[in-house]
Amino acid sequence: MSTIAPPPVEVAADADAMAQLVAQVFASASKQEPRLAAKLRGALAMRLGASGPAFTVRFERSRIRVESGAAADAQLRLEAALDALPMLTSPRQALRPLLRRQIRLRGLVRHPIVALRLRRLLAALRTTPGSG
Secondary structure: OOOOOOOOEEEOOOOOHHHHHHHHHHHHHHHHOHHHHHHOOEEEEEEEOOOOOEEEEEEOOOOEEEEEOOOOOOOEEEEEOHHHHHHHHOHHHHHHHHHOOOEEEEOOOOOHHHHHHHHHHHHHHHOOOOOO
16 A cells, blocks of 8 residues: 655745644644545635634645635635634534534535545544554
């Protein structure tokens, strides 16, 4: 079986510190699940809180790119407090904040495959290699 290299994670030149942090999260996740990261296509627009910083994560064929601002063409849109984001890695943990609207996720019905792959990619951060 051949080894798949994780797609490189790039950060736009005008990106702020939060976008840099998000890029590090996706770089770590893609190193743990390179095959899954390579399959992801589309864009996720994220906003931290109702008036917090916004950025877009684009999953392209050869790379993952983090940009400042929420792109209008993103298939998935996520609004959540920073401390609520780790809950997205577990369906059980995410259900309560989703129902209470502490986490708002749009595009799930129209793009369920993208959402499922993204959740699985982020779930890789909860497990360490070899604990499997």
